[in-house]
Amino acid sequence: MAKLDFLDELIDDLKEHNMFNTIRTIGSSMGAWINVDGKKVLNLCANNYLGFADHPRLKEAAKKAIDGFGVGPAAVRSIAGTMTLHLELEEKLANFKGVEAAISFQGGFIANQAVIPTIMGAEDVIFSDELNHASIIDGCRLSKAKTVRYKHCDMADLEEKLKQYQSARRKLIITDGVFSMDGDVAPMDEIVEVAEKYDAMTMADDAHGEGVLGRGGRGIGDHFGLHNKVDIEVGTMSKAFGVVGGYVAGKKKIVDYLRQRARPFLFSSAVPPADVAACTAAVDILTESDELVKRLWSNADKLKKGLNALGFDTGHTQTPITPVLIRDAAKTIAFSKALFENDIFAMSITFPTVPQGTERIRLMNSATHSEKDIQFALDAFEKVGKDLKVI
Numbered sequence: 039m040a041k042l043d044f045l046d047e048l049i050d051d052l053k054e055h056n057m058f059n060t061i062r063t064i065g066s067s068m069g070a071w072i073n074v075d076g077k078k079v080l081n082l083c084a085n086n087y088l089g090f091a092d093h094p095r096l097k098e099a100a101k102k103a104i105d106g107f108g109v110g111p112a113a114v115r116s117i118a119g120t121m122t123l124h125l126e127l128e129e130k131l132a133n134f135k136g137v138e139a140a141i142s143f144q145g146g147f148i149a150n151q152a153v154i155p156t157i158m159g160a161e162d163v164i165f166s167d168e169l170n171h172a173s174i175i176d177g178c179r180l181s182k183a184k185t186v187r188y189k190h191c192d193m194a195d196l197e198e199k200l201k202q203y204q205s206a207r208r209k210l211i212i213t214d215g216v217f218s219m220d221g222d223v224a225p226m227d228e229i230v231e232v233a234e235k236y237d238a239m240t241m242a243d244d245a246h247g248e249g250v251l252g253r254g255g256r257g258i259g260d261h262f263g264l265h266n267k268v269d270i271e272v273g274t275m276s277k278a279f280g281v282v283g284g285y286v287a288g289k290k291k292i293v294d295y296l297r298q299r300a301r302p303f304l305f306s307s308a309v310p311p312a313d314v315a316a317c318t319a320a321v322d323i324l325t326e327s328d329e330l331v332k333r334l335w336s337n338a339d340k341l342k343k344g345l346n347a348l349g350f351d352t353g354h355t356q357t358p359i360t361p362v363l364i365r366d367a368a369k370t371i372a373f374s375k376a377l378f379e380n381d382i383f384a385m386s387i388t389f390p391t392v393p394q395g396t397e398r399i400r401l402m403n404s405a406t407h408s409e410k411d412i413q414f415a416l417d418a419f420e421k422v423g424k425d426l427k428v429i
């Protein structure tokens with residue numbers, strides 16, 4: 039069929055440019071050690087920051103929810119899909135984060151598609167950090183608002199742009215809380231300050247800050263002491279919370295309106311009972327104790343210090359996201375393969391996900407790694423780094 043030939047060309051083009059991704063297959067539950075393509079390896083690239091993806095309390099809550107509520111909601115939230123479980127999660131999340139209200143969605147990606155187009159339209163202007171996540175970019179496109187990109191975390195540039203569009207009907211500043219490739223944190227305190235000056239709304243996508251930043255993992259708002267000052271916090275239940283789902287937390291007015299008008303809430307089925315109950319169990323655990331969050335950070339600290347001592351460049355991360363900069367596409371891919379041969383699962387990240395010249399192995403440790411696991415990783419990095427002449 040000639041009409042599909044263009045796909046062969048597109049795929050060949052990806053392969054030629056080292057951009058064709060061979061997806062590894064996981065044959066176990068998520069944990070410090072997992073089974074990948076039939077091999078037991080140390081997992082250093084999942085978003086399972088706190089080990090919740092395989093936590094006994096979350097699994098128990100999910101099983102109980104299946105017995106009590108079945109496996110599917112069989113409706114969208116606004117018709118017959120809102121169960122007591124959904125409301126319980128939303129209330130507990132809002133309390134945990136110290137904000138007025140929360141609404142849950144099917145994913146973090148979807149939460150951005152829900153909130154941005156619902157509150158912004160063609161007469162409005164969005165100010166978006168140039169490194170924002172794809173789901174924010176798509177949410178902005180869907181809204182039809184004019185989207186102005188400001189330089190990464192550059193407050194002078196943001197202010198300049200706010201000045202330029204002062205007369206817009208509504209203004210919204212959007213930033214990732216933690217930037218997932220470099221692990222740096224948006225200066226949310228300064229963003230809120232400049233937003234107040236120009237009467238702009240503020241929104242942080244806290245996907246990598248949730249369960250990580252702030253007291254006991256309460257996220258970026260808590261990290262900066264900005265409770266109820268960030269108008270919208272978007273988050274995911276798929277990273278530190280270990281399950282799946284997303285949410286918008288913040289001002290009650292915004293949440294109330296999303297329940298009426300957000301399209302993924304109105305036109306796509308609710309998250310199933312088991313997942314919702316598991317998410318609530320994760321929030322409960324974090325509300326009770328900051329032990330896992332502390333362990334996550336101390337593991338990250340050991341890993342980073344060890345890598346730096348070996349001579350690796352880990353960039354300017356401020357979080358457990360640890361980029362190991364190799365700065366060459368072919369070498370980065372070879373590095374990841376050699377790590378795998380040494381029983382380490384850590385994926386390479388190359389252009390277009392990151393700029394050319396900043397190719398890297400991105401490490402994400404978790405609270406479930408033992409001290410021995412971290413040392414195992416450092417030994418493998420030393421061996422592969424020397425073999426490939428990176429250190």
Ligand SMILES: *Cc1c(COP(=O)(O)O)cnc(C)c1O
Pocket residue numbers: 145146147148171173214218243244245246274275276282283284
């Ligand atoms: C991972 C991520 C998302 C997507 O979350 P899902 O729940 O996996 O859909 C959205 N925004 C940011 C910043 C992310 O890092």
